[in-house]
Amino acid sequence: MMSETVLKIEGMTCMHCKMNVEKALRGVAGVTNAQVDLGKNEAVVSGSAGRDEMAKAVAAAGYKVVG
Template sequence: MCEHCGAHNHAAEQTVVLKVDGMTCNHCKMSVEKALYTVNGVKMAAVNLAEGLATVLYDPNLATVEQMKAAVEKAGYEVVGVQ
């Protein structure tokens, strides 16, 4: 956030794509998205069920890829790759 005007610095946001195994239905998709949103700093999470990919927009000052992976795995799925 800008110390002068209070505006958010969106340039700090990053995107990561996680390859997730174990998703078979729309409920799985929603469970993975919900798990990702529990990580502080995740701004957007969108899962492509057909491709098995979760695209995440996040603030790297608040969230790490390891935290996202842990959240997905806690929900019962396996992260098998990071792009």
Template sequence: MSPTLTVQGMTCEHCEQTVEEALEGVTGVRDAHVDRNAEQVTVDGDADEAQLVAAVEDAGYDASA
């Protein structure tokens, strides 16, 4: 499963890294690919989408599945 999230509020490479690290800390996530310009993140793994959204929001960004 590779869900794609919409993430708003990323403005720089540091933001991308923060979102990647937040998602990679979720159980079941193997990798996260962030595209700041498209405001999207593709996640490789089998984590629950609600957990992914919560992790991004806890990192300080707006997210939706």
């Protein structure tokens, strides 16, 4: 099942951070797209991956999913 998940992310401060988080999320099995909004500290992720897998990928990249 395809769905859209919004993740609040802590620790991003620049475009490099944004690109790192997008790359980490896109590497998760089942993710079809990931768009990070640096101003909102949010990632909108499309696909069938679970929230836990996405949070682990973000943490491995050095950031934190909150909420």
